[in-house]
Amino acid sequence: xxTINIKIQLDSLVCHKRQSGxxxxxxxxxxKADNSCLKITDKFRLQGKPEFKFSxxxxxxxxRHPAGKRIVVPETLGTWQTTLEPFWIEHFEQPTIGVAGLVxxxxxxxxxxxxxxxxxxxxxxxxxxxxxxxxxxxFDPRRIELLNFTKTVTAYFGDAFxxxxxxxxxxxxxxxxNSQTMIQNIWTL
Numbered sequence: 001x002x003t004i005n006i007k008i009q010l011d012s013l014v015c016h017k018r019q020s021g022x023x024x025x026x027x028x029x030x031x032k033a034d035n036s037c038l039k040i041t042d043k044f045r046l047q048g049k050p051e052f053k054f055s056x057x058x059x060x061x062x063x064r065h066p067a068g069k070r071i072v073v074p075e076t077l078g079t080w081q082t083t084l085e086p087f088w089i090e091h092f093e094q095p096t097i098g099v100a101g102l103v104x105x106x107x108x109x110x111x112x113x114x115x116x117x118x119x120x121x122x123x124x125x126x127x128x129x130x131x132x133x134x135x136x137x138x139f140d141p142r143r144i145e146l147l148n149f150t151k152t153v154t155a156y157f158g159d160a161f162x163x164x165x166x167x168x169x170x171x172x173x174x175x176x177x178n179s180q181t182m183i184q185n186i187w188t189l
Contacts, residue, residue: 001086001095008102010078013062013071024062026073027105027121028055029128030080033136033157034098035087042090044141050132053080054125078104096150099157103128105168112176119179120172127171131164 008030015024030053038048055077062071080102086095105124112120135157145152 001097003086004084004097005081006084006100007079007081008100009075009080010073010102010104012073013106015067015069015071023064024071024106024108025117026055026062026077027107027124028077029053029103029125030082030100031103031128031132032082032084032098032100033132034083034100035085036083036098038087038098038136040087040089044089046136046139048136049129050136051082052125052129052132053082096153099154103165105172107172113180116176116180120175123171123175124168127168131161135160135164 010028013024013026031050033046033050037051038046041047062073082100084098084100086097088095138160139156143152143156
């Protein structure tokens with residue numbers, strides 16, 4: 001199995017319902033977990049950290065758009081080109097592919113201060129990195145079905161990240177509240 005060139009691209013969004021005239025903005029976090037950043041130890045544990053690419057800035061808007069209109073995501077925010085280097089599994093003498101993906105959050109500005117947006121963006125990035133570390137540390141090869149190796153590994157990571165990401169909204173809200181004054185929080189609310 002050779003190294004694979006990949007391109008992950010989020011090219012457009014459609015806002016189906018608008019609550020007000022706020023401007024939407026997007027935060028993107030691209031990630032990959034492959035043999036370039038993680039190793040499988042002789043005890044069949046994962047060692048290392050995933051690679052991330054974070055979008056810049058906390059409050060770059062996508063401009064004003066009416067409901068139902070297609071919003072083009074700028075390439076600088078929605079595109080990542082990288083490679084996936086397969087893992088070599090000694091015990092099975094076979095390669096297996098790594099994983100790559102994208103986490104994105106779309107919000108509307110709604111009187112959020114620049115400080116609040118920046119704090120929330122940083123908190124989100126930190127949360128995703130810490131979640132990835134926990135998911136990798138908790139990987140247990142005893143849960144893997146040998147006959148469905150790739151499917152079982154993919155299911156583990158998918159389920160583990162879904163569970164971890166259930167707290168994203170709380171992380172963002174707390175970061176905003178903690179970075180703004182009481183007056184700013186009332187205005188944002």
